[in-house]
Amino acid sequence: MESKSERAPASLKTKTLMSALKTKYADKSWNETMQLVRRCMDKTRGDKRVSEPITKCLEKINEALNASSLTGMVSRLEMIAKQRGLGSHLSPTETVCYLTADLFYIEVLLLPGGRVEDVRAAHRGEAPVSSPSLLQLLRMKKFQEFSVKLDDLVSFYNIQGDGDVKAKVYSALRHLETDLFKISHLPRSLRESDLHVDLIMNGRIGNVQPARDGTPTTVEYYISPLDVLMGLSDTGDVGSGRMALVMVGNSDGSHRLQIESLISSPPQVDSLGFPVFQPLTDSCSELLPATFLLKLQPPLPMLSSFIENMGTITDGVMSEKPLQVEPLPQLLIKQRSHISWTDGIQCVVPLPASEYHSYVFPGAEWGRESWKGALIHTVPFCHPGHVPALLNVLRHQSAINVLLESCLSDHSHHMDAGSQFDLRCEVLPESDHCLSVTFSLDDSNHLAVLEVTAEDSHQMSCRLLMPDFVDHKLDDYISRVLMRCMSIPITMRAIRKKVSSQTSRPVPDPELSTAMEITSCEPASVSHEAVQEPRTASSSPGYYLMSVSSPVADNANTDAVANPSPCASLAVYPHWVTSGLPAELL
Structure with missing residues (x-):
């Protein structure tokens, strides 16, 4: 290995040479210096190792000039073309700079002073078409962004052969x-x-x-x-x-x-x-x-x-x-x-009204091959x-990714067992398209399980398994809520409200069955307040009767909506739309 003493003479020689160069060209203009660098690049074109430092030198000169003249703008465009593997040449009138490839070319129409009149993109066998985005980038002298755009074009036509x-x-x-x-x-x-x-x-x-x-x-x-x-x-x-x-x-x-x-x-x-x-x-x-x-x-x-x-x-x-x-x-x-996955992860998902859910993904369970x-x-x-x-x-x-992402957040914590959450959940994989959420409600010592099956992007089915609690209509309701919001935390919130409203009644309500029938027919336009109170016909037509604990209003809107698509409509979370972004879910 070369010692420091052996490297010292070479280092000293380089410094002496650089000092001599600075003295020699101290009185030279930027344009003369640029022409010299170009001549050096032409002489060393066959050897990348030699031309690379010279290329970087020319880049720095171009950046210093800031393309404030016609020559400066042309030089900058030629440098970008060279970086992206494109050819370049100036028209005889020196008013158009062409950046060329096998299957396309770019015309940059120039004005005195280096200003840009227009930028046109032409594909092979097609007439040039103005490109507002490329024009805007050059007029704002965002050369790096312009270069990236050209790189996208080059990759678009990355084809082998002649x-x-x-x-x-x-x-x-x-x-x-x-x-x-x-x-x-x-x-x-x-x-x-x-x-x-x-x-x-x-x-x-x-x-x-x-x-x-x-x-x-x-x-x-x-x-x-x-x-x-x-x-x-x-x-x-x-x-x-x-x-x-x-x-x-x-x-x-x-x-x-x-x-x-x-x-x-x-x-x-x-x-x-x-x-x-x-x-x-x-x-x-x-x-x-x-x-x-x-x-x-x-x-x-x-x-x-x-x-x-x-x-x-x-x-x-x-x-x-x-x-x-x-x-x-x-x-x-x-x-x-940037959160790392070791043996799994625990995420805290904030919801409206200062509600917090904890979702745990056990690493051992999610390590199965099918997932x-x-x-x-x-x-x-x-x-x-x-x-x-x-x-x-x-x-x-x-659709599967969106469901899982709804339980993931940047709020990753390794909290102790005493941390307070409104709901603690463990998310487990089942079959290829099925996962389960295990949880316990506040007033119960028993565990409950929500099975979620994503049959395709339009059809989600849910099954709620709870001790001493069977309600198949509730499964249908939960499925429609999930399809509308595509969020497991919001669906879990709706389950808590729905189950508590039903289990809190010590005596069966004769109107309960009627309300449940209405619920099973309504569209699942569910927000985080979806099960809190009924809506009447005088309300916005995007709202429907959702509560099972309140009497059924005679003038309630119970018509089924002619819209079976699971994607959210404008009335899914109307209060979010009017009050701004749903920041609690980001």
């Missing part, structure tokens, strides 16, 4: 997008009063948005009631849920991809309302070293059984099993906070007909 192969893969992607839009416009019945939510949750392929501003086509496939409420509180519009970008990706083997639309115009549909696809023959498809991709945003923690199911749907395209699997709650915790999974970033497929089935799996997994 220019001809890349062009064919890009063409296949465009035909896929055409078929996805055809599927999305097929007629169907509405299940949710909010059209945007209905399209996301019940549309055959969710809410499809076309490519724009250099971004790929997106599919919004799931939205939780809390997502809806947070969006309403922020902007008055429904919030965004889970999305997938429709892209292409490299593949080790060749796959048959479409080179034209596989759905006739007008589309023919089968008995289930899905389109009839043209067979993949040599005339309408070609073997290419790529697959289509659903790039999940954010990445989705998925059970291993669900991952295998997607492999079956895609005919083995998604065939590789994840190398590392972890308990599903552990994957969810990693996504949302282990992996974080999935992309889902490869080769046919537009795969997408509806894949989205159903993604929705199902999303």
